[in-house]
Amino acid sequence: MVNLERICILINFKRTNTLLPSTTSLKTEQMTAEHYTPDEKDLSILRLLQKDSKMSVRDISARINLSPTPTHERIKRMEKLGIIKEYTAVLDRKKVNKGMMVICMIALNVHNKKTAGKFIEEVGKLKEVVEFYNISGDFDFMLKILAPNMDEFHEFFVNKLSEIEGIGQTKSIFVMNSIKESVQIL
16 A cells, blocks of 8 residues: 555656646747737846846846746746847947947938848948938938948948948938947836
8 A cells, every 4th residue: 555655656756747847838939029018027127137147047146036947947948938128238339439429310212121121231231330220201211330430431431331222312420429239128
């Protein structure tokens, strides 16, 4: 009789043990960023990582009053869902010889998928363009361009940007001073 109880206990434990991981992984696989709503702990993690992406899981867990393992699991889940897109260093552009910032507005001369697609593809290749937006209004696109100086911007504008087919009108706005620049969205 004792042996039967021991066998039943082992079987029940084994059954439970195999069901839990498959249920958990199924839930994670089915979860998408569109259906995910971060709770207050997740938001706290995201705020901390935005301020210092090199912060250790142990430090994050201490600040949000959660043990390291669930903190690590939350971070990995948000990475897998694409909520955390990447970890990066924010540079002082002036100290790396990219002191001139130009906002360039561009209107295409033909409005169709082929022209817009080709324009997007070509601008996406330009290393001087650090941000690139499709906008509404009088212009179709807005580019944030960094260059060492006016001569280098002129060289870029004449020999690279203006050579892309489909450009109808441009307007360049030269940034005199940055009042606020941030990558923190929470």
